[in-house]
Amino acid sequence: MLGYTHFSGKRHMKNNIRTVALIGKPRDPLAAEHIVRLGEYLRTRGLAVAIEAGCAALVREGFAPAHTLAAIGQHVDLAVVIGGDGTLLNAARHLAPHDVPIVGINLGRLGFLVDIAPDAMLDEIGRILDGDRQIERRLLLAAEVMRKGKIVHSARALNDVVVGKGELARMIEFDTFIGGEFVNRTRGDGIVIASPTGSTAYALSASGPIMLPSVPALALVPICPHTLSDRPIVVPSTSTVEIVMTDAQQVAYVTFDGQSTFSLQGQDRIYVRRAEHEVELVHPSSRSHFEVLRIKLGWGESH
């Protein structure tokens, strides 16, 4: 039951799926081929198919109605992402408020999130539609940047919110608060605030711990901290994390899932907490999170 968290009162994947959205990695011809093959398969099962507008140019016109992620959120029962973890991260942030479950097909290289190989795609999607599946809810992060008392930016992240330095290899300085309590002042390259999902991404490279998806916690992982005892801290997922930039002169940025960025100023306050919505991932019932870890981290090999 590991990796499966039940939250009472939350909607789970519908039993009668009618419409499926296909979301491909933009500008990837390989994705195109799989989209077509999968779309045709789904139609043989009597399902309606939509395609995400950003990748619609990959397939012939008229293959399926093209919609934005926002529209997909409102109208489909299941989304299939064909791409890498990055493609799924982007889709998940948009679909979370609509409780659309997401399946991930990887384009050739196993991902932590896109865990179905293209070769096995039709079989696995078939079984998932037949009800043979695991459903997993992953917590999403919500972040706000406050400047002089006003919210100047807000964003969601499934993996991580990163406060980091600019291009010059020069430290930034900030204070960390958890639940309003002062933790410490850090000088360094920055800090990763990671969800359990993000704990195997950037946070891991910055020496953070691996957190199982079912751990209700966030990890605060300092990046190359000047103080050597500045170590990763795991806090309850109910915590509000607050990063306060100290110095008006420094060049710093906040980045969401490594995909969008916002430029910070001195005295800016970045708040990160668990978002109201979650991301619902659908996996083949045979999927093992530990097996993915073993493959991705090379644990299985004996040198």
Added chain:
Amino acid sequence: MLGYTHFSGKRHMKNNIRTVALIGKPRDPLAAEHIVRLGEYLRTRGLAVAIEAGCAALVREGFAPAHTLAAIGQHVDLAVVIGGDGTLLNAARHLAPHDVPIVGINLGRLGFLVDIAPDAMLDEIGRILDGDRQIERRLLLAAEVMRKGKIVHSARALNDVVVGKGELARMIEFDTFIGGEFVNRTRGDGIVIASPTGSTAYALSASGPIMLPSVPALALVPICPHTLSDRPIVVPSTSTVEIVMTDAQQVAYVTFDGQSTFSLQGQDRIYVRRAEHEVELVHPSSRSHFEVLRIKLGWGESH
């Protein structure tokens, strides 16, 4: 509210404390002095005082009735430990089944668990008795060693259960399972299974994350693993962790809170899970876990 976890249905510290046990660091004359001073103070407040048998020889005969930790567990309303974190760890393992709350006085050096300075002792204990206090429940670990289908050893730990090599600097090998699922095979010096309380002890030296006491999780921290991608894993506190020794030849031991040890054989299986009971710590209401971290880890200093 950080660091304070409420568990419904669990008993909290009584309001009418009548009997207090004093538990000193054995053979430490400094502890003796504080025991006497504290015992006299408690009597002026009309409370009955008991002393733990292991440190009774430190004070004059007849100072207070001496009891074992087991008897203390059954008869007292509050235990005051005067010593280091080690003294409190030992008392806590024994008192947990009896739900006796514990306060810690440190002998000169702030501990993570013994957080009241001797100078402030009478004032702080007075305030705590007056109801001005924080109560915190810390999860305890329960471990069992299975050999050929039988339990050959069982023990509790507040900080950590450590499976480690013997004196020769030669690796041991074991498999890890979480919730019955295979995680990986590790070769190295061993592994620390730490509670949040233990996350700032040995696990931290072995590169594990700091976990706030209120995070419902355990950390599995490999010690000097041969495979460099073998990294700390944080799992839900509801998990059963299973370590299986692979090789019949290796010399390995399991240690509880760094205080007691048991010799392992090949194919032994060590099970670690959250114990049924918890440890109830009492702190001054002004105590900040982050302040303790700042002092203990030297975060406050700017070199």
Added chain:
Amino acid sequence: MLGYTHFSGKRHMKNNIRTVALIGKPRDPLAAEHIVRLGEYLRTRGLAVAIEAGCAALVREGFAPAHTLAAIGQHVDLAVVIGGDGTLLNAARHLAPHDVPIVGINLGRLGFLVDIAPDAMLDEIGRILDGDRQIERRLLLAAEVMRKGKIVHSARALNDVVVGKGELARMIEFDTFIGGEFVNRTRGDGIVIASPTGSTAYALSASGPIMLPSVPALALVPICPHTLSDRPIVVPSTSTVEIVMTDAQQVAYVTFDGQSTFSLQGQDRIYVRRAEHEVELVHPSSRSHFEVLRIKLGWGESH
């Protein structure tokens, strides 16, 4: 004899010092005060005093002739830096070709390079002028950026040459060669190529080893590498290190001593090797490198 390296055939500090340059931290009034005090003292010893042009505005006009670092290099026998390690790094890069020995006075906080406290300044400088001193030669790094077969940038660094990502928290990718041999391909935040002097600066925060100044080696320290087995590598100081950017799209920079930066393009090749010149540091004879480490890293404290 640790920390002292004798290189036969190299010029050492002159015995008859006649002219001393004072180099202060720009725009720091505290530096001004010490410059004046020190300048007056040196004149009482019959020495000529010059002031570095960048900090000349701090003191009254006519206090001393102002010169650029280049001119100082050619005309003085000793340079005294009053500031932080950053001020000394900058001076050292400019003065190294001229073999001018450098003494460092710290402004309030001990540095790895500026190790004389202002309070003890006149005494210590006096003793150094009397011949009671340690002289230490530190290797300097020389870097060149090659683009389509041409050198497009070159710079020196006393601490480190850092190839790093831009402001977005997204990995860069590069290949490393040592002595022309391929080492590996790295994805991550970047890499620090550190001298022994720089091993206690950024490289240390990125998990590199401390190297004693007398070790004839460079350290290659990957910054948050994606591959967890990508670890710091120590190579002979005679090695040529070559970093080759792989991807034409990525945003990356090379930074020298954290003080100047140059924007990289895909396929750029960065060469780092030991510079022809070295930096000659002068310390009080009582100075202990290990004592500086103990203070700066908090080794002396027992929490």
Added chain:
Amino acid sequence: MLGYTHFSGKRHMKNNIRTVALIGKPRDPLAAEHIVRLGEYLRTRGLAVAIEAGCAALVREGFAPAHTLAAIGQHVDLAVVIGGDGTLLNAARHLAPHDVPIVGINLGRLGFLVDIAPDAMLDEIGRILDGDRQIERRLLLAAEVMRKGKIVHSARALNDVVVGKGELARMIEFDTFIGGEFVNRTRGDGIVIASPTGSTAYALSASGPIMLPSVPALALVPICPHTLSDRPIVVPSTSTVEIVMTDAQQVAYVTFDGQSTFSLQGQDRIYVRRAEHEVELVHPSSRSHFEVLRIKLGWGESH
């Protein structure tokens, strides 16, 4: 030229090899098969063959004269080790004083030291005998334990000298001196003093840097130190490292190459320095140290 160090005045591998010793992993039938095959091949080349006494029982009586490692050191021109890195470490410590060059054949799994695959064995040994080879000199460590002014134990190590705790997961405490100068006091599981050769063994698991074999340095790598700023230190290979046990009560051991161990007492002083002799390794001329690193550390794989 990396990985190749020339020391003037040192003897190199003879051009006219007449006698070759075969040293197999004791009690390994797989080694037996390769020993026989290799012995027969060497005789076809007109060479005399000897076998190490510890593995002589593996082959038929009369196959070749059996000698101790000491005798082998005095009488042969080349030693071929068939086993793992451990087999070669043991042979190297014994043969170093006799300047016998060593080639390593691995039994199935590439080692850092035994780098010829059994399949390629006859070809590679043939080429080496023909003069197509790399010769590399590796520094050896010499250690002495002083107790109350007397040497109570001495040993050599090619990889590392490790001072470590006993079986109980409880810290030991010791002071480190380099060149007679106090470095710091450490509490933890122990310390690895590693040669460049040993930097990819235990020291790497304890977070030490990889040092190329040609770096004239030693690494001091603390094992799970209590003080988080206690980091690996790289010192010149000419340094004398001294570890002084502080506490009379602690249980500690010193281990050499993970193969032999000696029990320490309080106030014992362990001296480690570069041995007078070196180990001469012979490799195929095509061997690349970086390729071995890539394979052993999984650098080549992209997950």
